[in-house]
Amino acid sequence: MRVLTLNPGSSSMKVSLVDGGTGVGWAAWDMTAPGAVAHAVARWSNVDAVAVRFVHGGSQKAPARVDDALLANLERLTSLAPNHQPLSLQVTREVRRLLPDVPVVACFDTAFHARMPEAAARYPLPRSWTAQNRLRRYGFHGLSCQYALRRTGELLGRDPAELQLVCAHVGAGVSVTAIRDGHGVDTSMGFTPLEGAMMATRSGSVDPGLLLHVMQTAPMSPAELADALFHRSGLAGMTGTDGDLRRVLAAAARGEQDASVALEVYRHRLCREIGAAAMSLSRLDAVVFTGGVAEHQPSVITSVLDGLGVLGLRAGNVPHTDVDRIVTAEDSPVPALIVLPREDLELARGAEAALARVSVR
Numbered sequence: 001m002r003v004l005t006l007n008p009g010s011s012s013m014k015v016s017l018v019d020g021g022t023g024v025g026w027a028a029w030d031m032t033a034p035g036a037v038a039h040a041v042a043r044w045s046n047v048d049a050v051a052v053r054f055v056h057g058g059s060q061k062a063p064a065r066v067d068d069a070l071l072a073n074l075e076r077l078t079s080l081a082p083n084h085q086p087l088s089l090q091v092t093r094e095v096r097r098l099l100p101d102v103p104v105v106a107c108f109d110t111a112f113h114a115r116m117p118e119a120a121a122r123y124p125l126p127r128s129w130t131a132q133n134r135l136r137r138y139g140f141h142g143l144s145c146q147y148a149l150r151r152t153g154e155l156l157g158r159d160p161a162e163l164q165l166v167c168a169h170v171g172a173g174v175s176v177t178a179i180r181d182g183h184g185v186d187t188s189m190g191f192t193p194l195e196g197a198m199m200a201t202r203s204g205s206v207d208p209g210l211l212l213h214v215m216q217t218a219p220m221s222p223a224e225l226a227d228a229l230f231h232r233s234g235l236a237g238m239t240g241t242d243g244d245l246r247r248v249l250a251a252a253a254r255g256e257q258d259a260s261v262a263l264e265v266y267r268h269r270l271c272r273e274i275g276a277a278a279m280s281l282s283r284l285d286a287v288v289f290t291g292g293v294a295e296h297q298p299s300v301i302t303s304v305l306d307g308l309g310v311l312g313l314r315a316g317n318v319p320h321t322d323v324d325r326i327v328t329a330e331d332s333p334v335p336a337l338i339v340l341p342r343e344d345l346e347l348a349r350g351a352e353a354a355l356a357r358v359s360v361r
């Protein structure tokens with residue numbers, strides 16, 4: 001099956017053509033570039049299916065063929081993932097208009113975490129708020145985790161279902177997930193992709209008491225607060241850049257103090273999330289790093305590894321290549337790997353599975 005995959009992330013729109021499970025074409029556009037979907041369709045119109053990544057699927061537990069009712073449900077989740085959901089809805093509508101005869105499947109980041117134990121999924125809030133079980137932790141980057149798990153199994157020669165891993169997706173969005181029995185059992189992102197580690201433009205976790213204090217002393221609308229936390233915090237907020245790690249590293253190399261401090265906080269918070277995730281496992285088989293930063297900036301991953309000695313990781317020589325590899329020293333008791341992000345392959349798998357289910361019915 002030839003599947004056109006569309007992955008609107010917070011910093012770029014990634015598009016690929018996957019034919020029979022293998023990626024055969026790839027392109028990425030800056031989020032601000034207009035017409036990405038039209039360009040992709042013009043290039044790859046001869047396809048059997050289209051798969052679109054949605055970070056928030058609400059209660060959806062598996063990829064699903066898109067119809068108007070599904071889109072209306074996904075639209076209701078927009079305020080829970082404002083950096084992503086509107087774009088996914090927009091590209092889905094556009095691709096349905098451009099390719100009206102091709103089935104479109106939505107694949108959800110949240111599905112990988114749907115079996116998260118209650119202890120990890122619940123917030124300690126008044127039960128009148130949580131009675132409907134909607135105000136809970138969902139988790140994101142699930143397609144990326146699913147692929148990293150599969151690939152780590154191949155690289156270590158182990159059955160993925162038996163592996164106990166910590167998976168750190170380090171891109172513009174950053175999250176850390178504990179994986180056991182083939183699915184997420186705890187993860188740093190929660191009700192929205194704002195919780196947890198520090199990110200390119202998102203704050204990650206902040207004491208809710210600090211936010212209450214700010215709301216009382218410098219009143220602002222919910223929209224202004226959301227804009228500050230989703231778009232004007234993280235690396236961007238601390239350095240006055242756009243949050244792209246390349247620019248922050250360059251600023252630090254020029255001796256800019258704000259950039260150096262931001263990198264320290266970034267690294268510290270990532271290590272802390274990795275340590276926390278390990279607590280949901282009974283043993284640690286490996287730590288796997290994926291996402292755009294792991295792919296393009298392996299030196300950042302080395303500096304994170306230096307902080308993980310307590311978990312039994314010993315940093316090795318991290319050659320800057322574009323292949324999946326072990327990045328810990330040969331005698332490291334626990335290996336760490338860099339696996340290049342391939343959400344596109346999971347999107348294509350999801351589309352094939354959803355359409356096979358539909359045709360069996």
Ligand SMILES: Nc1ncnc2c1ncn2[C@@H]1O[C@H](COP(=O)(O)OP(=O)(O)O)[C@@H](O)[C@H]1O
Nearest residue numbers: 009010011012171172173244245291292293296
């Ligand atoms: N050559 C590169 N191309 C793209 N991203 C890069 C490159 N080098 C480093 N990066 C880092 O990868 C980040 C984007 O990661 P990615 O996983 O693609 O983000 P997202 O999917 O969240 O939009 C950028 O913020 C940047 O810091």
Ligand SMILES: CC(=O)OP(=O)(O)O
Nearest residue numbers: 009010140171173193
């Ligand atoms: C969930 C999320 O933050 O995704 P991305 O890293 O692709 O922006």
Ligand SMILES: [Mg+2]
Nearest residue numbers: 009010171172
């Ligand atoms: Mg991404």
